[in-house]
Amino acid sequence: MKKFKENVPLAKFSHYAIGGPARYFFAARSEAEVKWALREAKRRKLGVFVLGGGTNILVRDAGFDGLVLRLELKRMSGSGSRIVAGAGVMMADLLTRATGRSLSGLEWAGGLPGTVGGAVRGNAGCFGGEMKDSVRAVRSIDTRTMKIVTRPAARCGFGYRDSIFKKKNGTEIVLSAAFVLAKGNKTDIAKVIRERIRYRAERHPLEHPNIGSIFKNVPLHAIHKKGSGAYARAVAKRSLAYRGASFSVKTDPFPVLSAGRMIAEAGLSGVSNGGAMFSPKHPNFIVNALGAEAKDVASLIALAKAEVRRRFGVALEEEVQLL
Ligand SMILES: Cc1cc2nc3c(=O)[nH]c(=O)nc-3n(C[C@H](O)[C@H](O)[C@H](O)COP(=O)(O)OP(=O)(O)OC[C@H]3O[C@@H](n4cnc5c(N)ncnc54)[C@H](O)[C@@H]3O)c2cc1C
Structure with a gap:
């Protein structure tokens, strides 16, 4: 008989190895099971969070007070x-x-x-x-x-x-x-x-649990208006000197500046809080260096946003999802 599991620790389903339990958990192996779980969640008035590989999520320390629906549709x-x-x-x-x-x-x-x-x-x-x-x-x-x-x-x-x-x-x-x-x-x-x-x-700090880049790269147009001479020059030269820092301009998929470089230029490379740390190898990765909790990561995210805004006047936007 199909049944939700209860009180399942989510840390083992997140690449971060961080986070509290799901009140309910169900792994769906077919579309019919997905439908069953969604109906059951609706009947019990539960919020639903869909879980894939858990490589891009930060699970709160308090966990999730609803149903975590893990998709195991592997055909x-x-x-x-x-x-x-x-x-x-x-x-x-x-x-x-x-x-x-x-x-x-x-x-x-x-x-x-x-x-x-x-x-x-x-x-x-x-x-x-x-x-x-x-x-x-x-x-x-x-x-x-x-x-x-x-x-x-x-x-x-x-x-x-x-x-x-x-x-x-x-x-x-x-x-x-x-x-x-x-x-x-x-x-x-x-x-x-x-x-x-x-x-x-070689480039990613894979030696520590992580969830990839925390922030999206920063569009060049956040600094120079599209269509302006400065924008065109930066794209042509594939580089930008700005407020005493130099950036390469990547076109992936449009002209962007590395969020990691901004974090490093803001002086945060290697800075830690609790068990979480901006990786010196790739500062856009906040790694779980030593038994980090979600609150440690969250405070580093807030710190990066504040310091990058202060240094460069741009708003970093999270790529990762909070659960
Ligand atoms: C070392 C490392 C390197 C990475 N490099 C890159 C990179 O180069 N480029 C890049 O883009 N990303 C990168 N990532 C981030 C991550 O791998 C991707 O975002 C990945 O696609 C997330 O897939 P997931 O199954 O793990 O999603 P999860 O982490 O499980 O979920 C992420 C979000 O997607 C939602 N979701 C999951 N499955 C579904 C579904 N079936 N339907 C609807 N919503 C769903 C979840 O609810 C959640 O909001 C990297 C991550 C790590 C750890």
């Missing part, structure tokens, strides 16, 4: 250049499937942790690639009406780390996504993926 299908992946498929497994079928387009995601559902919802991206480049359609369920819809990518509202699913703030759950990829060379695809994984291992 993959498709032929030719198409792969349909359930929301609970790990991105690494999707890449293995694509490589095995000599399908190219997702190599940028080598080493990207988390699930297909989480990556679609946040339009995850790096190395010049984003989910939206390969997603052809997304199947999702509206948690209020229980209606299942399939949207073509053009109607998914994909933007910089954004989508219609993110905007709907938990009321629409990604069930699966269809990817259309290009025929490629298996050896070349595998090589690029390996390079991406190696790059991450």
